[in-house]
Amino acid sequence: MNKTQFNKFVEYLLKKDNVFAPQRNVEGKLIIGPLKNAKDLYLGAELPLDSWKWYMIPPYQKMFDYKGDKMIETLPEANKQIFLGVSILDMQALTLLNQIFEQDPYYQEIKKKTIIIGTSHVPEDNFSEYFAEFEENKLEHLQFDIFLAVLGNDFKLYTGSEDGQRFLDDFGYKNYKHIEYAGPIREEGLDPQMVSVMDGMQNYHDQKIWDDLGKRCIQCGKCTIACPTCFCFRIFDKAHLQRGTGERDRCWDTCFYNEFTQTAGVAPDAPKHKMMNTTAQKIYFWYEHHFVRTPATFSLPGCVECGRCTRACPADIDVFQTQRDILAARTKGKKK
Numbered sequence: 644m645n646k647t648q649f650n651k652f653v654e655y656l657l658k659k660d661n662v663f664a665p666q667r668n669v670e671g672k673l674i675i676g677p678l679k680n681a682k683d684l685y686l687g688a689e690l691p692l693d694s695w696k697w698y699m700i701p702p703y704q705k706m707f708d709y710k711g712d713k714m715i716e717t718l719p720e721a722n723k724q725i726f727l728g729v730s731i732l733d734m735q736a737l738t739l740l741n742q743i744f745e746q747d748p749y750y751q752e753i754k755k756k757t758i759i760i761g762t763s764h765v766p767e768d769n770f771s772e773y774f775a776e777f778e779e780n781k782l783e784h785l786q787f788d789i790f791l792a793v794l795g796n797d798f799k800l801y802t803g804s805e806d807g808q809r810f811l812d813d814f815g816y817k818n819y820k821h822i823e824y825a826g827p828i829r830e831e832g833l834d835p836q837m838v839s840v841m842d843g844m845q846n847y848h849d850q851k852i853w854d855d856l857g858k859r860c861i862q863c864g865k866c867t868i869a870c871p872t873c874f875c876f877r878i879f880d881k882a883h884l885q886r887g888t889g890e891r892d893r894c895w896d897t898c899f900y901n902e903f904t905q906t907a908g909v910a911p912d913a914p915k916h917k918m919m920n921t922t923a924q925k926i927y928f929w930y931e932h933h934f935v936r937t938p939a940t941f942s943l944p945g946c947v948e949c950g951r952c953t954r955a956c957p958a959d960i961d962v963f964q965t966q967r968d969i970l971a972a973r974t975k976g977k978k979k
């Protein structure tokens with residue numbers, strides 16, 4: 644698809660449904676937002692600091708009303724939406740969220756009304772690696788509708804769903820290849836680098852890494868908000884004035900906040916009724932979630948290496964440096 648055809652395609656999408664896409668705001672910052680005009684679309688190597696999870700798992704969501712012992716489920720009033728220009732890194736994050744929220748009716752209600760149009764654009768550092776192998780090894784394990792593989796000034800088009808095919812057929816573009824989804828897990832398993840980091844954390848623990856990070860981290864939780872794969876939320880009830888009525892809601896949460904592991908009663912080893920009492924414990928838990936628990940549970944990377952947490956962190960904590968430190972501790976431990 645050449646540039647002229649692509650511009651017409653964007654116009655066609657804008658007429659069809661609500662389109663969300665990366666674009667510059669008035670301050671020149673790259674954000675994801677409703678696209679009003681095709682010329683505002685940004686398709687390139689830079690990633691917006693916010694991620695698509697804002698539109699899949701809203702930060703605040705009502706779950707159900709209750710009246711006496713009756714529960715009235717409140718599914719989100721989701722409009723049809725098109726995500727245009729989703730980097731292949733963010734497609735991995737969305738594919739992971741699809742697994743995590745497979746049984747979640749609120750997420751599924753939004754997902755079934757969402758069309759994903761991805762691109763092979765990734766930050767410059769990762770570009771060559773991802774571009775070289777996206778077709779064979781990546782696309783068949785990602786959930787998307789249309790994929791735009793950047794080829795110079797043009798795009799090579801792939802579809803990953805019947806919806807994607809329908810969109811292109813309706814637009815009148817036939818020159819695409821269909822990729823059948825083969826499930827999220829690659830035959831060769833997790834990326835070897837990811838396996839090494841996981842092994843480093845599990846078997847070559849170096850407390851100094853976490854104590855040092857614990858001294859720098861201010862527990863602001865920005866990394867969690869920025870991360871496209873962080874998905875924890877807290878649940879709370881709001882009583883209404885009428886007797887016996889109320890609602891249950893959920894909102895994003897982060898393991899850096901003090902209440903995150905607060906427990907009722909006194910658990911063993913949990914002074915102050917919390918499972919985590921120091922910043923070092925919290926930051927370790929955050930990394931363990933991304934590099935150990937998520938891959939162990941879903942056989943998928945819990946980190947897509949987008950670098951958003953590093954960009955958001957006021958303490959300059961660098962996820963890639965921490966990975967290098969974990970790997971160095973592993974190498975040192977192996978030599979012993």
Ligand code: SF4
Pocket residue numbers: 866869870871872873933945946947948949950951952953962
């Ligand atoms: S680089 Fe940071 S923000 Fe991006 S997926 Fe990994 S942990 Fe999350």
Ligand code: SF4
Pocket residue numbers: 859860861862863864865866867899952955956957958959960
């Ligand atoms: S953004 Fe940085 S300072 Fe804030 S909680 Fe995360 S690691 Fe700590």
